[in-house]
Amino acid sequence: CGSHTDYVTLTLLADEGNGGLQVCDLSGELIAVSVPPGHLVRKLGDLMAILTNYRLVSNPHLVCNTPGIVRY
DSSP: OOSBOOOSSEEEEEOTTOOOEEEEOTTSOEEEOOOOTTOEEEEEOHHHHHHTTTSSOOOOEEEOOOTTOOOO
């Protein structure tokens, strides 16, 4: 999935050991996200930025699909 932000307030993501999530830092560099087993990633969405008057922002992110891995 190409670089995007989520419109919602908050997204919770279970990695399930597949990896592939990359988040843009403030300089625009992509950083691979490593999630320990049994943990969730939480991402703020565009609506949270609006609700907090942009004190909290929604970072662009993307998912690199690994061949042979089914994602839901």
